[in-house]
Amino acid sequence: MKLKKSVNLLLAAVLIFSLALAGCSKNNNESGASGGASGSPATNKEITLAYVAWDSEIASTNVVKNVLESKLGYKVNMLQVDAGPMYLGIADGSADAMVAAWLPSTHGENYYEPNKDKFEDLGVNLDGTKVGLTVPTYMDISSIEDLNGDVAASLDHTITGIEPGAGIMIATSKAIEEYGLDGWKLLESSSAAMAKVLQDAYANQEPIVVTGWTPHWMFAEMDLKYLEDPKNVYGGDEQIHTLVRLGLKDDHPDAYKFLDQFEWTPADMEEVMVDIYNGTDETEAAKKWVEANEDKVSQWIDGI
Structure with missing residues (x-):
């Protein structure tokens, strides 16, 4: 009887201990679900950011990711796609947000306008961007019209571009037509490959024309100019605008408010881009910038 009594007492103790652990676990989960940087991200605090593989958007999206994770306790999924799928992802809800909408020209006609009723535009996060055909300053041309002259042969009638489907590629195809650049071809590649071709030509002082945009680290590293248009x-x-899927405000009000308040300058973006260009991992470059700019980051999450 004594042995049976001892076993019963032991089982009771184990049951009480198990219930206590369950209570602690429940409290921890509830605490995590409420948000805040001090706790682990809860399972429902998960968000997907869509972006294109432009150096500028790699920089901005990683900074947003860092703030969502380090300040607001989110788990962030990164979805790298072309421009068209990026807009469709926000429109159909398969992605939650992006900070990579170049408006009104680059993405406007082909991607933004057809989908504008299917997402929410939170407005400008960076002002003062520009796109166009770009050449080194040592080249003695100043306008796209000049590409019809003697320089055409030295360039092999080739404009080095980036990913097919990018807004700047669509605009460049139109430019070839509008300026009567007969015999010219637009070489599809990637933003990284374009920059490498430009660097190699620049190092040898050779003629080169590429699809360029600012902010971009290449303007900080080389003397370049846009051709007049x-x-x-x-x-x-x-x-550059921030777009979010419909319903994000209700589902994740803290993330929504941060994205609505996110705004920085070309100089801010270039600082991150240059670090990445110089070999810093993109995640570490974003973390470095966030830690060095606490005042600005505090404004982004003010009121959350």
Whole structure:
């Protein structure tokens, strides 16, 4: 009888201990689900950011990712896609947000306008961007019209571009037509490959024309210029907007408010881009910038 009594007492103790652990676990989960940087991200605090593989958008999206994770306790999934799928992802809800909408010209007609009723535009996160055909300053041409001259042969009638489907590629195809650049071809590659071709040509002082945009680290590392665009094919100065899926405000109000308040400058973005260009991992470059700019980051998450 004594042995049976001892076993019963032991089982009771184990049961009480198990219930206590379950209570602690429940409290911890509830605490995590409420948000905040001090706890682990809860399972429902998960968000997907879509972006294109432009150096500028790699920089901005990684900074946003870092803030969501380190300050707001989210688990962030990164979805790298082309421009078209990026917009469709926000429109159909398979992605939650992006900070990579170049408007009004680069993405406007082909991607933004057809989908504008299917997502929410939170406005400008960076002002003063520009896109166009770019050459080194040592080249003695100043306008897209000049590509019809003697320089064409030295360039092998080739414009080095980036990913097919990018807004700047669509605009460049239009520019070839509008400026009558007969026999010219637009070489599809990637933003990284374009920059490498430009660097190699620049190092040898060779002629080269590429699809360029600012902010971009290449303007900080090389003396470059945009070719004048008298037909205004590429449009004027642009802005980068933040877009979010419909319903994000209700599902994740803290992330929504941060994304709505996220805004920085071309100089901020270039600082991250240059670090990445110089060999720093993109995640570490974003973390470094966030830690060095606590005042600005605090404004982004103010009121959360």
